[in-house]
Amino acid sequence: MKNLALAFVAVLTVLVSCKKDEKKNPEPSSRTLRYEITGNFTGSLVASYTTASGGVSADPVTLPWNKEINYAQSVTAAVLAVAGSGGTAGQKVTVVIKRGGVQVGEPIEAIASSAGSFTKSAAPVVF
Helix, strand or coil: CHHHHHHHHHHHHHHHCCCCCCCCCCCCCCCEEEEEEEECCCCEEEEEEECCCCCEEEEEECCCEEEEEECCCCCCEECEEEEEECCCCCCEEEEEEEECCEECCCCEEEECCCCCCEEEECCCEEC
């Protein structure tokens, strides 16, 4: 599980380390994201996400889980990935991301494989 979490941290670091666009357009959208994870998965879960300052955190979580983050102006994108192990085949988690209280895209569903594990990442939210 530790190696899986480290792999997610590496992937997230690459995704959020893009150079900031040189254009200075005003930001009309909210920089507050709320991550929500629900489901019936009974194994161990880890959520890896971009922190408010642009770093990466990988936290063990229990269902239901949510986290709201107000991102700094220097952060250009935010990513969330979820990994589970030790569950039962067919168990699910659903991830919803809200920006300023409005859902971003469709909910993301991850279903445990016959080994009782899964990995799933959401598309980056670009600010």
